[in-house]
Amino acid sequence: MSDLVFLPAHQLAKAIRDREFSATEVMEAYLSQIAQHNPRLNAIVTLDAERAYQQAQAADQALSQQENWGSLHGVPVTIKDSLATQGLRTTSSYEPLADYLPTQDATVVARLRAAGAIILGKTNLPKLTGDFQTNSPLFGITNNPWNQQYTPGGSTGGGAAAIAAGLSPLELGSDIGGSIRVPSHFCGVFGLKPTEHRVPTWGHIPELPGSPKTILHLQTVGPLSRSVEDLQLCLSLIEDPDFRQVKATLSKEENAGRSLQSYCYAWTEGFADIPATVQTRTALAKLASSLVELGCCVEQHNQPPNFKFNGDTVWDTYIDIFSHELNLAPPDQRNTEQRQQKYFAALDRRDIMVANLEQFLTDWDVWLSPVVPIPAFTHRQRGEPIEVDGQQFPYMRAIGAYTTLFNLTGNPAVVLPLTLSPQGLPIGVQLIGRRGSDMRLLAIAKNLTQVTGSFSRPPGY
Structure with a gap:
């Protein structure tokens, strides 16, 4: 059983x-x-x-x-x-x-x-x-x-x-x-x-x-x-709208019948200001090399040419929207004019990031990136620094370094298991596609499993 x-x-x-x-x-x-x-x-x-x-x-x-x-x-x-x-x-x-x-x-x-x-x-x-x-x-x-x-x-x-x-x-x-x-x-x-x-x-x-x-x-x-x-x-x-929520992205039929070699792949070993571990970067580079050997169009883009951002800008914009919409400010500060202006300014910055990333992805079917700079870490108190190859980084910023951006821009993202670390812990790869291209992105992901492999159960299960 x-x-x-x-x-x-x-x-x-x-x-x-x-x-x-x-x-x-x-x-x-x-x-x-x-x-x-x-x-x-x-x-x-x-x-x-x-x-x-x-x-x-x-x-x-x-x-x-x-x-x-x-x-x-x-x-x-x-x-x-x-x-x-x-x-x-x-x-x-x-x-x-x-x-x-x-x-x-x-x-x-x-x-x-x-x-x-x-x-x-x-x-x-x-x-x-x-x-x-x-x-x-x-x-x-x-x-x-x-x-x-x-x-x-x-x-x-x-x-x-x-x-x-x-x-x-x-x-x-x-x-x-x-x-x-x-x-x-x-x-x-x-x-x-x-x-x-x-x-x-x-x-x-x-x-x-x-x-x-x-x-x-x-x-x-x-x-x-x-x-x-x-x-x-x-x-x-x-998927598909619920009348109780005004905002919706309508689903649509998307081309899902193409081969692995018919797509163009951008990839990065990490972006913003927090590096991935050597193990993670090596795994991404190996995946890119495998795709090249299979005859795919592959190009490295750690910082897309038209996507000028830094980690502070992304994080600050994310936090300004997140804290406002979740009402995280003290009650007497939630509706101040200054706070409202800060929120609307963050939405304006977000719109620019959305447009820039969509423009970049017009040339690429998918952008491959690490999911987290490190594999899983030991249980610890929330907020303790995260170590990446001997360097320490702030807890939330480090773990979400490669994920929060795509909540900010709203792009679909898929995670596939990729390999195991020397300690026997999983390392995945993140696939990012254009907004609304979810089914197409999943079709690419399915093709990519020819290289990345299928699920492996943990030892003892």
Whole structure:
């Protein structure tokens, strides 16, 4: 049964429909895997085992009557605990929400249910999604399946650990500064941050239940999985506008049938002012060389010619928008004219960055970059400096050095597992495409797995 829990979600769905095994058998296998491994990982913090098992039985009964619920019929999935699940505890690791039971699903959760998925449980995260590690004041620390002394990242750390350890085949996470991509990189799984507004974020907390929706930029919701095909399938199910949110990026058909050699690849070993480790730079350079050997158009661009920015400008712009929209200022300073002007100035700078990056990407189908300057690091206090090859850098700036930019510009980004560090920890690669090109970017990612390889399970699972 251990092999069963490592099948990709789309293969599970097909096998259930073809009666190779039942949804009940799949559910039993996952519940057994969770019972064996979750106590030491602490990835799933609310397990809805009884109801999930009953739904699996109902899925089998439906198939026996020629009733197909959808493309994920009978497939168990997990949901980050910041996304509302009707009748199932949703806390966002925030103490006042410790017993909160939503009366409605988040839009993306409802769409997965409509496709036949069965909600298995909720995964751990830091308080209100606010860290690149997963240390919850309600549920404690989540450990990395590759080495329990290391963090799985954050804020979708519980979800990434669950996918890597075979506790779930598909996770819905969120990303406001790297929260899908950092854990995907640290845990050796696949992740997608969609184009800004392509996927509805209604029902996502840190905007507290009943409070005004103030987060207009940066935030996205997307999947983590063990294959690109699962990312493609999940995006097709959760994308498109929700009438409760005004802003939307309409999905559209995109050319997805081309070969690896038909695309043009820019790549970077790192940008801004924080370098990647030698191991990471070597891995990216090797990938670029492999693509050249296969006859691909490849060119290194550490700093795109038309994209004049520095790390301080990007970070300051990001923080000015982030802090304003999340109301992080003291109450008596939230609506000052000076603060409003600072926010609007940041939006103007953002618009320039968006235009410059889009112009650069007109010449390239994808830009390959590191995900994080380093592989996963050991558990530590939030804010402790991050060491990169002997140099120390500020905690948030270092971890988000290569991810926050693309929340700022709204571009889609995909993470693929690439290699392992000498310490046996995953190193991923980030693929960035033009805004709205999500499906095309995923098609490129699928082709790239011919070089980067498929998912590898951590030792012992």
